[in-house]
Amino acid sequence: METLNFLLQGFAVALTPENLMFAAIGAILGTIIGALPGLGPANGVAILIPLAFSLGLPASSALILLTSVYAGAMYGGRISSILLNIPGDEPAMMTCLDGYPMALKGKAAEALAISAIASFIGSLLATVGLVILAPVLAKFALRFGPAEYFALFTLAFATLGGITGKNQVKTVVAACLGLMIATIGVDITTGNQRYTYDILELYEGVDFIIAIVGLFAISELLFFIEMHAGEGFKKVALNKLKLSMKDIIQVLPTSLRGSILGFIAGVLPGAGASLGSFLSYTMEKKVVGKNGTFGEGDPRGVAAPEAGNNAAANGALVPMLTLGVPGSGTTAVLLAMLISLNIQPGPMLFTQNAELVWGVIAALFVGNLILLLLNIPMIGIFVKLLSIPPKYLMPVVTLVASVGIFAISNSPLDLYFMIGFGLLGYLLRKLHIPLVPVILGMLLGPEMEKSLRHALTISDGDWTILWSSGLSVGIWVVAITGLVLPYIVGPVLRRRMAAAQDKEHSIVD
Amino acid sequence: MIGDRILGIALLLLAVVYGWEAAMFPEPFGGSEAVGPETFPLILSVILGLSSIYLLVRPDEDEEWPHMKMLAELGFVLLVLAVFTLMLQPVGFIPATTLMVSVLCWRMGAKPLPSVVTGVGSAVVVYVLFNFLLELHLPAGLLKLGGGA
Numbered sequence: 001m002e003t004l005n006f007l008l009q010g011f012a013v014a015l016t017p018e019n020l021m022f023a024a025i026g027a028i029l030g031t032i033i034g035a036l037p038g039l040g041p042a043n044g045v046a047i048l049i050p051l052a053f054s055l056g057l058p059a060s061s062a063l064i065l066l067t068s069v070y071a072g073a074m075y076g077g078r079i080s081s082i083l084l085n086i087p088g089d090e091p092a093m094m095t096c097l098d099g100y101p102m103a104l105k106g107k108a109a110e111a112l113a114i115s116a117i118a119s120f121i122g123s124l125l126a127t128v129g130l131v132i133l134a135p136v137l138a139k140f141a142l143r144f145g146p147a148e149y150f151a152l153f154t155l156a157f158a159t160l161g162g163i164t165g166k167n168q169v170k171t172v173v174a175a176c177l178g179l180m181i182a183t184i185g186v187d188i189t190t191g192n193q194r195y196t197y198d199i200l201e202l203y204e205g206v207d208f209i210i211a212i213v214g215l216f217a218i219s220e221l222l223f224f225i226e227m228h229a230g231e232g233f234k235k236v237a238l239n240k241l242k243l244s245m246k247d248i249i250q251v252l253p254t255s256l257r258g259s260i261l262g263f264i265a266g267v268l269p270g271a272g273a274s275l276g277s278f279l280s281y282t283m284e285k286k287v288v289g290k291n292g293t294f295g296e297g298d299p300r301g302v303a304a305p306e307a308g309n310n311a312a313a314n315g316a317l318v319p320m321l322t323l324g325v326p327g328s329g330t331t332a333v334l335l336a337m338l339i340s341l342n343i344q345p346g347p348m349l350f351t352q353n354a355e356l357v358w359g360v361i362a363a364l365f366v367g368n369l370i371l372l373l374l375n376i377p378m379i380g381i382f383v384k385l386l387s388i389p390p391k392y393l394m395p396v397v398t399l400v401a402s403v404g405i406f407a408i409s410n411s412p413l414d415l416y417f418m419i420g421f422g423l424l425g426y427l428l429r430k431l432h433i434p435l436v437p438v439i440l441g442m443l444l445g446p447e448m449e450k451s452l453r454h455a456l457t458i459s460d461g462d463w464t465i466l467w468s469s470g471l472s473v474g475i476w477v478v479a480i481t482g483l484v485l486p487y488i489v490g491p492v493l494r495r496r497m498a499a500a501q502d503k504e505h506s507i508v509d
Numbered sequence: 510m511i512g513d514r515i516l517g518i519a520l521l522l523l524a525v526v527y528g529w530e531a532a533m534f535p536e537p538f539g540g541s542e543a544v545g546p547e548t549f550p551l552i553l554s555v556i557l558g559l560s561s562i563y564l565l566v567r568p569d570e571d572e573e574w575p576h577m578k579m580l581a582e583l584g585f586v587l588l589v590l591a592v593f594t595l596m597l598q599p600v601g602f603i604p605a606t607t608l609m610v611s612v613l614c615w616r617m618g619a620k621p622l623p624s625v626v627t628g629v630g631s632a633v634v635v636y637v638l639f640n641f642l643l644e645l646h647l648p649a650g651l652l653k654l655g656g657g658a
Contacts, residue, residue: 054645055643055645166569167569169560169563169564170564170569172556172560173520173557173560173561173564176553176556176557176560177557179549179553180527180550180553180557183549183550183553187537187546189546190537190545190546191537192534192535192537192546194531194534194546194550195527195530218590221586221613222583222586222587224617225582225583225586225616225617226575226579226582226583228618389619390617391614391617391618391619392614392619392623392627394613394617395609395610395613395614395617395627395628395631396610396627396631398590398609398610398613399606399609399610399631399635400635402590402593402594403635403639403647406597406647407639407645407647412594412595412597412598415590415593415594415597416591416594419587419590419591419594422587422590423587426583430512430572430574431512431513431516431572432569432572433516448549449544449549452544452548452549453544456543456544457543457544459543460543461543
């Protein structure tokens, strides 16, 4: 009952004309960002943070704008999967399997419509799940002391590589780099200078928003140039939509199952949207695809991964909001937004900033509906945008990113930092060092060190406090499992995902 | 293989220097505590050191690195961004942006004329959008005529 009251209050926040407008703008921008190949959701949200920040939007509006972008990007990812056979982001990979064959059969419009409906169901159910689960988890998390939090932060890093992660050591390296960058500046507790080398600009530390934009957006530009991808890609033409009620009913059970699986994958640490869409696709194939229509343009093969990845995307907000521990790149970027608005996520968020949190959750419902309404009639416009070649698009995106960074404090130095991080991001990606743990390290570093300090102050310097409660031992066990398990099951899962892709290609060729 | 080995050596060096500096931090005002300013950095230094040794011992397959010409190209792109930053305040947003976007479009394979059109167009649109609609003031530079803000 209490939850429902909060939710109603949330709708009161989300439904003000101003916030409704931000949700709509976010939804449109997000769909565009998600649809353009190479501009994933993390990238898109990252570019928009400094803008939302320097516009001086109130916290709730800024968050509504950015969560709508996040939701929209998940919708948008499917457009390039279906029409270009190129996933806009990683979770949209599985949508290519049946979406592209459907488009080749002259049913592109149907594939897009079905995927929009499945995305809607996935997001909707997962938001309901978020409403139910988040307050419970937040209440539970109130029992966490500093030792548990320290373990939890470690868990976040350990599972970030995901169950399919290739080289866990590289995830650890990335996390260390991020945490090390976070230690630059004046130490909050003692006032000691650390790694500042008497450079005044470093006293306040390195701004993670600059780092995020540099690492993602600028390195992406370098990759586009290196791959000569300026010309764009060949896409399948859009036909006239012929969708009957029967077609929608046919994919409903699939969407429901996909949503539930996806939500679970999203909430669990280390799983994320990619695994969510993979699991729901493979399960659907086993359940209803016995006659071998999957992979040849079965509408259910489009619905399953889309419901799965949208549900997972919203599920991933549960640990981010309640524990302050994001499970994916994009939620990490959303966390960056919260921190720069001076909002500390975690269990207290639901009591101290109830209005804000529930406003955002309500905005997810509203944004989702806007997205469904946008995506069916206006799909033609989004498809047209896909034909803008990256050779014009990427420079303009780079410009918008730079302007955003410059506008934060009108300082050219910030831009040099951004360029430096762009080079770093390029090198790290070339060496297969994941970027998300670097970012997460910069974000969580100060809190992680603080919880270590608190824990050891309480125990008067006794390090065993870190694993002295049942809860913390449990978290450590999960963390260690998360770090080691990919070595055992990772190769098998990766081979299966690759096999599914290969089969797809042999059909298309 | 070689990529990861070089990375391993660089990271090991970083870990040692970073850890060494942490150990040299002066004792904080008010006496030392269980966790001082150096504790967390020291932990990080040890973890990074161990990981970099692992990379040295068991490196991954190399990604294909671009040849010299492409490296020069990428360096040029970074240079263009740096020149943009340098020009931004003294020369102004519109000329700096026109130059940056045009050159980037051109380097990504667009023909000169459409590149310049994109450059001028995006510069003017973003400038107008920011200065008048969003009220974030971008440097006008040389274009600032008379007493306008």
